Amino acid sequence: MIAAKSLHIQCDWLPSRQFLLSSDLAADIYKLKNYLFAWHTPSFYGSILDVTEYGRKEGIVLPPEMAVDYFAELPALKHGSFHWSEEIEVLSCAARYFQEFMEKGWYLPDFHRWSQGSFGWRWNVPLERAESFEAIVKQARKIELDCLEEWFHLVVVDRSEQDAALQRIQAEAASMAARYRRNTKPLWLDEEEWLVRIGWNTSKVPFRVALQLTEPMEESAVWQLEMVLQDKQNPSQVYTASVQEEFAAEELPQDWLPEAEQKVISERQKWLQIIPELQHPERASRMIDRLNEEQAWLFLTEWSIRLAEYGCTVYLPKWWEQVRRTKPRIKTKVQSAVPVESNSLFGLEQVMQYDWKIAIGDVDLTEEEFRALLDREARLIQIRGQWVVLSPAMLQSIQHKLKSISKKNGLTFQDILRLELLGGELPEEDDDEGVEVPLEIDLSPGLQAMIGRLQDLEHIPLLPAPESFRGKLRPYQQEGMAWLLFLRQFGFGGCLADDMGLGKTIQWISYLLHIQEQKEDASPSLLIAPTSVLGNWQKELERFAPGLKVHLHYGTHRHRGEAFEMEAQQADVVLTSYNLAHLDQPELSSVEWDCICLDEAQNIKNVYTKQSVAIRKLKGRHRIALTGTPIENRLTELWSIFDFINPGYLGSLREFSRKYVQPIERKQDSQRIHQVQKLVQPFLLRREKKNPAIHLNLPEKEELKCYVSLTAQQGALYEQALQNVFERMDGLSTMERKGAVLALLTRLKQICNHPLLLTREIWPAPEEMIQGSQKLVRMLEMIEVLRAEGERCLIFTQYIDMGRMIQTALQFKLGETARFMHGGVPKQERDEMVAEFQDPESSLGILILSLRTGGTGLNLTAANHVFHFDRWWNPAVENQATDRVYRIGQTRGVQVHKFITLGTLEEKIDEMLESKQGLSDQIIGTGEGWITELSTDELREVLQIRKQWMNEEDDIAEMEKD
Secondary structure, X not given: OEOOOOEEEEEEEOOOOOEEEEEOOEOOHHHHHHHHHOOOOXXXXXXXXXXXXXXXXXXXXXXXHHHHHHHHOOOOXXXXXXXXXXXXXHHHHHHHHHHHHHHHOOEEEOHHHHHOOOOOEEEOOOHXXXXXXXXXXXXXXXXXXXXXXXXXXXXXXXXHOOOHHHHHHHHHHHHHHHHHHOOOOOOOOOHHHHHHHOOOOOOOOOEEEEEEEEOOOOOOOOEEEEXXXXXXXXXXXXXXXXXXXXXXXXHOOHHHHHHHHHHHHHHHHHHHHHOHHHEOOOOOOOEOOEEOHHHHHHHHHXXXXXXXXXXXXXXXXXXXXXXXXXXXXXXXXXOOOOOOXXXXXXXXXXXXXXXXXXXXXXXXXXXXXHHHHHHHOOOEEEEOOEEEEOOHHHHHHHHHHHHHHHHOOOEEHHHHHHHHHHOOOOOOOOOOOOOOOOEEEEOOHHXXXXXXXXXXXXXXXXXXXXXXXXXXXXXXXXXXXXXXXXXXXOOOOEXXXXXXXXXHHHHHHHHHHHHHHOOOOOOOXXXXXXXXXXXXXXXXXXXXXXXXXXXXXXXXXXXXXXXXXXXXXXXOEEEEEHHHHHHOHHHHHOOOEEEEEEEOHHHHOOOOOHHHHHHHOOOEEEEEEEOXXXXXXXXXXXXXXXXXXXXXXXXXXXXXXXXHHHHHHXXXXXXXXXXXXXXXXXXXXXXXXXXXXHOOOOOOEEEEEEEEOOOHXXXXXXXXXXXHHHHOHHHOOHHHHHHHHHHHHHHHHHHHHOOHHHHOOOOOOHHHHHHOOHHHHHHHHHHHHHHHOOOOEEEEEOOHHHHHHHHHHHHHXXXXXXXXXXXXXXXXXXXXHHHHHHOOOOOOOEEEEEHHHHOOOOOOOOOOEEEEOOOOOOHHHHHHHHOXXXXXXXXXXXXXXXXXXXXXXXXXXXXXXXXXXXXXXXXOOOOOHHHHOOOHHHHHHHHOOOHHHOOOHHHHHXXXXX
C-alpha cells in the first residue's frame, strides 16, 4: 500500500537519458505508478511505463518526450498528501518553456556539439523571453540538475522522427561531418555559415564565389586559376578575375558590393587552408594563378575533390568529367581465318593473327604514338584536338597487358573467346597493382559466326538422325547431336549436362554413327563409365547402333598389352570403367582415341585422385563429358570437368579458386557467378525436364516428406554421441576437430536409421529389429499398401547393413524377396537385377540400392515409387537417384518419399537441401564442410536433439495425416 502520510516524490536523470520518479515511502512501486499516473492519458495511465531500480531506488521510468507533457502539468493527486522535490519543481518550469519553444520553433542545430563530433539541437530563445528562461537554467545548475540541454535535445529528436525537413537537416549535417573527417585540415566554419551549409538558414549573399581551372591555350603548358563570382538567381551572369587580383567596384552589381570584398577574402583564405600547395611562395596571403602540368593533374584528381568535400564550389574544364571516365582500351583486330573442313585442327589453343592499337575515347593511338607518350611521361595530353588522360597506373597496366600477350606469343582462340564472353577481361590476368584495361576485339566475319553459334544453339543447323540409328531422336536430342558435332568440327570439347532421363546416351550414340557415316578415317572411341552402367551401355549400343563394333574392356580376362591394342583397333567403341582407367592406364594410353567420352563425368570431380589424373593423360581428338550434375558439391568440380574437355580454358585450379570459387561460395558474388556462366555456356549444354520446349509429356512427380520420431533407444544413443564429442571438442586441433565433427555426423545419421548400425550388436528377431526404428516401421506400412496395388518401388540407403536389414524386414513382414544392389555386387549380377526388375512378368517388385552404386546410369522405370530412407548432403545426388525412375519411358505418376527424423540432424539436412537447391541452380553447391566450420555453440544448436519429438507417435500421426 501507499503510505498515508505525505509522499515525497523525487526525480533522477538516468544514464539511459530518461527520468526516474520514486518515493522513499512507497512500499509498492506499482501502486505508486498507478497513484501518480492515474489521470495521465499519453502514458495510457502509466500502463506503458517501465519500472526499474537505480542506485538502490526503485522507480518509474519516464521517457524525455513524455516527461515534457507530465512535468508541464503536474497532477494534483486527490487521495493522500504529497509534495514534489525541488528538482521536479524546476523541471516543471522548464517543461512549460519547452512546450512553448517547440510550438513556436525556437530551436536550431547545435554548432558547438557538431564541431565536437556529434549532432544535437539547442534552444534559440528570443531576447524578450531569454531573461526569464535563463533564471530557470541558473536554478537548475544551482541544484546540480544538469540535464536540461540534453533533455531538450531529445525532445526535438523525437519530433524530427515525424518531420522530413528536420531529418534532412540531420542527414546533411552527418554527411558533412563524414566529409570533414576524411580530411586533416582544421575546421574554420562559423555557426552562421554552417547553418547555411546544412540547409537550416538561407544565405543572404546574392552570389557564390567559385575557383575555376582553365586549360592551356594552343601549345602553352600553363593552366590558369581564376576566381568566379556567379549570380545565384541568374547563373549565366558571371564575373571572372585572376585569383591574385581584386574585383573592381565598377565591375560588379551595386547590391553585391557590401558583401563582395569580405566574401572574396574569406573564400581565398579557405582555399589556402585546404590546399596549402596553392599558396604564393612570396606572398603568404595570395595564391598562385598559374599551374604546370603536374599541378594541374593534382588539382583535377585530388585538390578539387578536397575543396568540394569542404563545400567549396570548383569549376573544371567541361571535357574533364567525360575524359576522366573514359578508360583506355586495347583494340585488337583478329585476322585469322576459320577452318571449314571438319577434319581441320583448330581448337582453343590455335594462335590468332592480330594487330593492336590503344583507343582512348574517340582517339586511336598507333604503337609508335603510344611509345612516344610513354617517353613524355605526361598525364594530360591534347592529341588531334582532344584531351587525353593517361595516369601512371593506367600506362603501367597497358604495358603489363601487352607484355603478357607478348609472352604467350600472341592471342589464342581461347583468349579471343574469353575476351568476347567477358567483355574485354582475360580471366587469367590479375593486375591488382594497376588499372584494369579491357581488350576490345574486332573479329573477322568467320570468327563472329563461330562464336555466335557457340553462344546460341539455334545458330547450329539441325542434322537428321544417322541412317544406321535404330530409333527416333526427339528434336532436342537432334540439337544435342548437332552441337557435339559442331564442337568436334573445331576441336572443342563439350559437356552434355541434360537432366537425367533426357537421353544423353542416345545423343552420343547418334554422334558416333554420324562420324562413321561421314566415312571419317577415325580411330576407335573410348567410353569410360561407372561399373554399374557398363551393361546398360552394352544393351543401348546393341539396341540403337547394332552396326558398331563394341569391345568391353572389363573383368579378369580382359586383354592387356599389345593384345588390347589390337583388339581396340578393330572396334568402333571400347567400353571400360573408371577404376580400370587408372589400373590399365598403359593399355588405354597406347591408343590415340578418336573421341574420349566420360559417362557420369562427376566421377572425376576430385582433381587429384589417381583415376582423374590418369584420364586426363589419355590422348584423344575430341573429348566429351556426360553428366546430369556437373556440380555436386563444389564449384571446383565444374573446373575438373572443364579441364578434361578443354584443358586450360578456365585457367589453373589455384587461379580459378581464387577468382571464382572463393567469391562465389563464400559471398555468393553475383558478378562472378555471371562470369562463370558466361565462360562455361558455350561448352556446356543443359536442358531440364521441366522446360516446356522439351515436350517430354512425362507424368507428374510428387515429392512427399515422411516425418517420424526417434525411439527411446535412438534418443539416448543420439544424446550420448553428442556428449562424447562435445566433452573433448575444446582440446582438439583444427584438423582433429573437423574429423571428429564429420565422424559425428555419420554416427548421428546411422542412429536416425537404426540403433544397430551404431551398436553393431547381433541382430535380434526380425519383429524386435523392426520396432527399433520408426522409419522402418513406417516404410513397411507404406510398401505393404503399394504392393497390394501392384506397384513397384526403389529404396535408396547409404549403408549396406541398413539395406540388409530392410531386406530381412521385408521378407518377415510382407513375405517379399527384395534384391539389393551395392558396390560389392559383381557387374553381371547387377545387370541381371536390372533386367529382372524391368521385366513386367517378373515377381521382383522391390529393389534396394546403395545411393552411390544405384544412383546413376540405370533405367528403372518399372518402379513408380522411390524411397530415400536416409538423406544425402546434396539434392543433386538425390535427384539423380530419383531419375532412375522419373525418365523417358515412365508412363505413371512418380511418388518420391523422403524420410526425416524429427528434432534431429536430419531436419537440419532437409532445411539445408531446400536452400541449397537454389545455389546449385546458380552453378554452386556446398557439401557438409560448412558444418565443421561452426563454433562449438553453433554446432550444438544445429545437432542437439529436440526432445519434444521423442516418442510422440500421436503427434507424428497427426502431422502425416495433415
